[in-house]
Amino acid sequence: MRALSIGATGMQAQQLNVEVISNNIANLATTGFKRSRAEFQDLLYQNMRSVGSASSDTGTILPSGLQVGLGVRPAATYRINEQGNLTVTDNPLDLAVNGLGYLQVQLPDGTTAYTRAGSLQLNQTGQLVTADGYQIIPSITVPSTAIAITVNASGQILATIAGQTNQQTLGQLQLANFIDPAGLDAIGNNLLKETQASGSPITGNPQSTSFGSIVQGSLETSNVDIVSEITNLITAQRAYEMNSKVINTADQMLSTTNQMKT
Amino acid sequence: MQSPSLVLLSGQQALQRAMDIVANNVANASTTGFKRQGIEFDTLLTPTAPGQGLNFVLDRATYRDVANGPIVPTGNQLDLAIQGKGYFQVQTPEGTTAYTRNGAFQLDSQGRISTLAGQPVLGDGGQPITVPNTVSQINIGDDGAVTARVDNGANLAQLGKISIVKFENEQQMQPKGNGLYGTSQISAPAVESFVVQGAIEESNVQPVTEITQMIQVMRAYERASTLISQENQRLNTAITTLSKTTF
Numbered sequence: 066m067r068a069l070s071i072g073a074t075g076m077q078a079q080q081l082n083v084e085v086i087s088n089n090i091a092n093l094a095t096t097g098f099k100r101s102r103a104e105f106q107d108l109l110y111q112n113m114r115s116v117g118s119a120s121s122d123t124g125t126i127l128p129s130g131l132q133v134g135l136g137v138r139p140a141a142t143y144r145i146n147e148q149g150n151l152t153v154t155d156n157p158l159d160l161a162v163n164g165l166g167y168l169q170v171q172l173p174d175g176t177t178a179y180t181r182a183g184s185l186q187l188n189q190t191g192q193l194v195t196a197d198g199y200q201i202i203p204s205i206t207v208p209s210t211a212i213a214i215t216v217n218a219s220g221q222i223l224a225t226i227a228g229q230t231n232q233q234t235l236g237q238l239q240l241a242n243f244i245d246p247a248g249l250d251a252i253g254n255n256l257l258k259e260t261q262a263s264g265s266p267i268t269g270n271p272q273s274t275s276f277g278s279i280v281q282g283s284l285e286t287s288n289v290d291i292v293s294e295i296t297n298l299i300t301a302q303r304a305y306e307m308n309s310k311v312i313n314t315a316d317q318m319l320s321t322t323n324q325m326k327t
Numbered sequence: 328m329q330s331p332s333l334v335l336l337s338g339q340q341a342l343q344r345a346m347d348i349v350a351n352n353v354a355n356a357s358t359t360g361f362k363r364q365g366i367e368f369d370t371l372l373t374p375t376a377p378g379q380g381l382n383f384v385l386d387r388a389t390y391r392d393v394a395n396g397p398i399v400p401t402g403n404q405l406d407l408a409i410q411g412k413g414y415f416q417v418q419t420p421e422g423t424t425a426y427t428r429n430g431a432f433q434l435d436s437q438g439r440i441s442t443l444a445g446q447p448v449l450g451d452g453g454q455p456i457t458v459p460n461t462v463s464q465i466n467i468g469d470d471g472a473v474t475a476r477v478d479n480g481a482n483l484a485q486l487g488k489i490s491i492v493k494f495e496n497e498q499q500m501q502p503k504g505n506g507l508y509g510t511s512q513i514s515a516p517a518v519e520s521f522v523v524q525g526a527i528e529e530s531n532v533q534p535v536t537e538i539t540q541m542i543q544v545m546r547a548y549e550r551a552s553t554l555i556s557q558e559n560q561r562l563n564t565a566i567t568t569l570s571k572t573t574f
Contacts, residue, residue: 066343066346066347067347067350068343068346068349068350069350071347071350071351071354072350072354074354075350075354075355075356078357079357082357102403103357104359104431104443105355105357105358105359106358106429106444106504106505107351107355107358107361107502107504107505107506108504109503109504110501110502110504112501113344113386114387114388115501116498116499116501117499117501127388128496128498129388129389129498129499130388130389130501131366131387131388131389132364132389132501132502133344133347133348134348134351134364134502134504136350136351136355137355137357137358140444140505141443143403143431143433143443145401145402145403146403147402147403242460244436244437244438244458244460245433245434245435245436247433247434248433248434248435248436261436262435262436262445263436264437264438264460267460267461274461275461275462275476275477288402300357301357303534304353304357304534307353307356307534307537308353308354310353310538310541311349311350311353311354311541314346314541314542314544314545315346315350317549318342318346318545318549321548321552322339322552324552325555325556325559326556326559
């Protein structure tokens with residue numbers, strides 16, 4: 066009886082669905098988080114009678130066949146890169162990207178990662194770093210004499226130095242973008258890495274070509290919509306129950322067979 | 328003498344298959360673009376004596392319920408749904424064309440609009456649609472026309488048109504799994520249907536229908552089992568009684 070294993074594939078799929086939804090809900094308050102969606106596909110079909118095969122010598126053909134599908138499988142979980150809301154934090158080193166583009170981060174192993182979470186800080190030498198202490202590319206150092214830092218929409222970083230009238234330019238932030246940002250590999254800690262599917266990064270200044278602008282003193286919240294996640298969770302749970310009902314029914318049918326008096 | 332049992336057995340075999348179909352529908356309740364299947368039963372008449380015959384059950388065919396599923400917004404600019412009849416065209420790795428209702432698309436590493444399995448979606452003229460990497464926003468119109476704002480310019484660039492095709496006989500289309508269908512029929516452009524951007528078509532499985540179907544199948548199966556047992560008992564009684572009267 067295939068129904069047993071078909072029901073099992075359905076339960077596994079819904080389990081993954083619940084896992085993806087719960088991760089979205091868990092990251093409701095994660096800066097720069099992009100929600101994911103689980104995508105499913107039907108499995109192969111067994112052809113008992115092939116559609117379109119000849120049903121007589123006079124050339125009549127079967128208008129429909131007998132095809133039994135074998136269940137479902139998860140096809141992908143993909144990130145939905147909708148812009149999150151911007152919340153004002155008034156912290157001068159909180160930078161939100163409004164539009165396309167990722168901040169570039171230098172990982173301790175020398176490779177580059179990408180992030181939308183712009184809650185930056187200064188390390189002991191005055192360099193701009195992420196909350197994990199990883200340096201931002203290109204590297205920017207803020208002198209200890211700076212009393213205020215301004216980041217404008219096009220990513221220029223300016224500092225007001227004590228005793229000076231003119232602001233001093235410290236550097237220029239650069240953003241990276243990809244042909245298919247959904248193809249980036251999430252490595253946790255709000256970081257993403259380049260893959261073959263995402264394509265190579267295209268870097269540029271904020272506000273130039275297709276890049277978004279920088280908003281100082283704000284952070285991008287996660288783009289998780291709690292109401293739709295809860296609705297999805299309910300649907301997934303009910304679908305899980307229904308699949309277990311299928312297994313139950315198939316089991317009952319087999320049990321009926323076993324109880325036949327001989 | 329055995330024929331009542333055999334007729335019931337044919338019924339049970341067909342019901343098992345019906346249960347498999349229901350199970351597959353339920354398992355695919357969350358599969359984008361999935362169409363539920365139904366099963367047709369038929370009788371196979373076997374003449375035993377003049378004017379008499381036995382009706383065996385034959386599961387003749389499965390059919391696809393091609394009704395539209397609900398269209399649900401996802402917020403992803405490359406998620407497309409077809410309102411009305413029609414299919415997206417997809418290029419398979421073997422170079423053939425497959426058809427799908429699942430419009431959850433993405434860009435592949437070459438910037439082509441493709442399915443989640445990486446198969447390029449074909450536009451009018453049978454060519455994939457390539458999106459340049461300087462695009463900030465992709466718009467897909469009702470008719471499938473893809474336009475994009477390139478380099479933050481004022482004008483929208485035409486990138487191509489996703490083609491939607493329909494067929495004379497949708498039942499003749501072979502499901503290949505992964506939401507894809509194959510057919511040798513000649514396609515015609517589905518002009519009366521339109522594309523919805525930022526949404527997907529959910530599976531058209533109706534939970535109530537499937538569960539009711541499942542209960543019916545299970546009860547019919549139980550009835551057949553009971554009848555087989557009773558028929559067995561009847562034969563048993565007949566043998567015992569008849570053997571007693573003979574001797």
